[in-house]
Amino acid sequence: MKHHMHGSGRTLPGRIGVYVLWITATLFTLFPVYWMVLVSARSRVELFDSPTLVQKTFYAQNYIKPLTNPTFQRYLANSLIIATSNAALVAFLALLATYALSRWRLKGSDSIFFWTITNRMAPPAAFMLPLFLLFTRVIKIGPWQLFDTRIGLILLYCVFNLPFAIWLLKGIMDGIPTELDEAAEVDGASLATVLWRVIVPLAAPGIAITAVLSWVFAWNEYLFAATLTSVHARTVTTGLAEYVTVTGTNWGEMAAISVVSLLPALVFLALVQRYIVMGLTFGAVKG
Amino acid sequence: MKSSRTGWGLLAPTLIILAITGLLPFLYVIYIGFFDWNIFSAKVGKVFAAGNNYRRLVFDKDFLGSLAKTLVFAGWAVTSEFVIGYFLARTLSRNFPGKAFFRTIHTLPLMIAPIAVGATWRLLTIPGFGPVPFNLEKWFHFSYNIGRYGGHALVTIILMDIWHWTPFVTLTLLAGLSSLPVEPFESAVVDGANRRQIFWYITIPGMMPVILTTFFIRMMDALRVVDEVWMLTGGGPGSATRVVGIHIWRIVFPKTDYGYGSAMSLLTLYFTIVLSWLVYTAIAARRRQSVL
Numbered sequence: 001m002k003h004h005m006h007g008s009g010r011t012l013p014g015r016i017g018v019y020v021l022w023i024t025a026t027l028f029t030l031f032p033v034y035w036m037v038l039v040s041a042r043s044r045v046e047l048f049d050s051p052t053l054v055q056k057t058f059y060a061q062n063y064i065k066p067l068t069n070p071t072f073q074r075y076l077a078n079s080l081i082i083a084t085s086n087a088a089l090v091a092f093l094a095l096l097a098t099y100a101l102s103r104w105r106l107k108g109s110d111s112i113f114f115w116t117i118t119n120r121m122a123p124p125a126a127f128m129l130p131l132f133l134l135f136t137r138v139i140k141i142g143p144w145q146l147f148d149t150r151i152g153l154i155l156l157y158c159v160f161n162l163p164f165a166i167w168l169l170k171g172i173m174d175g176i177p178t179e180l181d182e183a184a185e186v187d188g189a190s191l192a193t194v195l196w197r198v199i200v201p202l203a204a205p206g207i208a209i210t211a212v213l214s215w216v217f218a219w220n221e222y223l224f225a226a227t228l229t230s231v232h233a234r235t236v237t238t239g240l241a242e243y244v245t246v247t248g249t250n251w252g253e254m255a256a257i258s259v260v261s262l263l264p265a266l267v268f269l270a271l272v273q274r275y276i277v278m279g280l281t282f283g284a285v286k287g
Numbered sequence: 288m289k290s291s292r293t294g295w296g297l298l299a300p301t302l303i304i305l306a307i308t309g310l311l312p313f314l315y316v317i318y319i320g321f322f323d324w325n326i327f328s329a330k331v332g333k334v335f336a337a338g339n340n341y342r343r344l345v346f347d348k349d350f351l352g353s354l355a356k357t358l359v360f361a362g363w364a365v366t367s368e369f370v371i372g373y374f375l376a377r378t379l380s381r382n383f384p385g386k387a388f389f390r391t392i393h394t395l396p397l398m399i400a401p402i403a404v405g406a407t408w409r410l411l412t413i414p415g416f417g418p419v420p421f422n423l424e425k426w427f428h429f430s431y432n433i434g435r436y437g438g439h440a441l442v443t444i445i446l447m448d449i450w451h452w453t454p455f456v457t458l459t460l461l462a463g464l465s466s467l468p469v470e471p472f473e474s475a476v477v478d479g480a481n482r483r484q485i486f487w488y489i490t491i492p493g494m495m496p497v498i499l500t501t502f503f504i505r506m507m508d509a510l511r512v513v514d515e516v517w518m519l520t521g522g523g524p525g526s527a528t529r530v531v532g533i534h535i536w537r538i539v540f541p542k543t544d545y546g547y548g549s550a551m552s553l554l555t556l557y558f559t560i561v562l563s564w565l566v567y568t569a570i571a572a573r574r575r576q577s578v579l
Binding site: 018021022025026028029030031032033035036039047048049050051053093094096097099100101103104105106107112115116118119120121122123124125126127128129130131133134155156158159162163164166167191216219220221222223236237240241243244251254255257258261262265266268269270273276277279280 | 291293294295296297298300301302304305307308309311312313315316319371374375378387389390391392393394395396397398399400401402403406407408410411415416417418421422450453454458459461462465500504507508510511513514518531532535536538539540545548549551552553555556559560563
């Protein structure tokens with residue numbers, strides 16, 4: 001961008017220093033992922049040889065075994081359903097909420113904004129007990145309970161995704177000139193029309209990045225899923241943790257599952273690459 | 288036209304969901320914090336204990352130790368993330384071939400599940416077949432063992448957090464950098480300002496909203512970290528990496544000391560809010576200074 005901000009005033013050793021730092025940082029970022037992929041391609045026997053950085057063979061069994069296992073397939077399906085539904089729900093709710101917070105002078109709206117954010121601060125462990133009771137005893141219709149259901153996790157993940165989404169979208173919403181929706185209202189457009197035809201197209205990068213990050217956080221969540229599900233609604237991350245057992249860990253398969261669980265996030269990342277920087281300004285952009 | 292009823296109507300679904308999943312458990316935790324309730328104790332059910340849990344907390348060396356450890360962890364990790372993240376954001380804000388590719392690489396760790404991050408770092412550091420201990424021993428005769436030396440384990444979880452979360456800081460700072468207006472920089476150069484002056488008096492104040500928001504999100508998340516540390520070290524060796532999130536987990540689950548665990552989380556939450564507030568006012572004061 002602006003050339004005078006950097007570059008021009010730097011001496012030759014300074015420039016070399018920047019390149020060295022840059023390469024080091026890039027290698028540091030890449031190496032653990034590289035190692036994860038490498039381990040996922042090794043059999044048990046290979047793993048206990050001295051660790052080399054090259055791999056010529058590929059032990060496909062690490063991937064085939066979990067991917068053909070019906071239990072793991074269910075975990076995968078659950079994760080997909082839960083993350084996608086949660087991301088859609090969060091993006092929709094955050095759109096409505098930030099529109100309200102941005103366009104109406106509601107009593108105490110600043111406190112509401114702050115309160116939604118504090119929901120993200122709490123250390124999760126102690127909240128497991130009330131959530132567990134809520135899921136097993138309070139929300140219960142006949143034999144049906146919220147515990148071990150996908151809908152339970154979909155709703156629960158709002159507790160950390162909604163604050164983040166509201167935080168992100170609020171700034172973007174404030175950046176959309178009110179004249180635009182007022183003009184549409186004068187023309188007789190309903191609230192739904194204003195939101196859908198005016199706000200959504202303008203806030204699209206923000207909504208996209210909100211949805212994608214919510215999806216990733218929901219897909220990645222472990223603690224709630226481990227505590228509040230038992231059989232039917234278990235997710236990939238809980239499956240991953242199940243590989244660490246007292247009798248010994250199957251490192252190859254664990255790495256393979258880590259790789260598999262990273263793939264959808266990578267696809268999303270590639271899709272929203274263009275928007276990601278635009279969407280993360282937290283309202284710093286003015287005009 | 289703008290009736291506040293419509294506004295509340297739009298907010299209502301969000302408030303209802305957060306009230307059920309956030310506020311309700313929170314109130315219950317406050318309530319339980321005043322009781323002595325332990326499944327394994329001789330007493331049956333909840334026994335009202337007034338402020339006893341809190342009195343116990345103030346003198347609990349294990350809890351205070353884990354709190355101190357969490358602070359060391361969060362302080363080093365978040366500070367390093369800002370330094371490295373700013374450097375990366377600056378370099379990524381220039382135009383160079385393959386920029387999109389490198390931006391993807393530097394976003395990658397952010398997308399990995401914390402539990403998988405822990406697993407990956409365990410693969411790296413496990414004595415025996417991890418490449419890190421193997422090569423440190425081979426080239427530097429340094430015996431690195433996170434299962435034996437607490438210091439090694441603590442440094443490793445800090446490095447892991449830096450690895451996992453620097454991308455987030457990089458992205459938000461990059462967004463902040465690219466949204467800075469150009470004019471102040473141009474006039475500063477005309478006035479003969481040097482790089483350092485431009486950095487402290489123009490770049491930093493201009494990016495303050497982004498810096499503050501990013502700082503809060505990172506600090507909040509670092510102070511309540513569980514998954515990846517649990518997967519990498521399990522809190523050990525001994526209690527070397529038993530951060531407060533793991534400590535509370537141990538009190539609430541294996542020990543089933545619900546009342547005490549609840550009081551502990553409330554105090555930690557309070558502590559998090561106070562700390563965030565102090566840092567916020569400190570940064571806000573500095574910002575006012577630099578604007579003048």
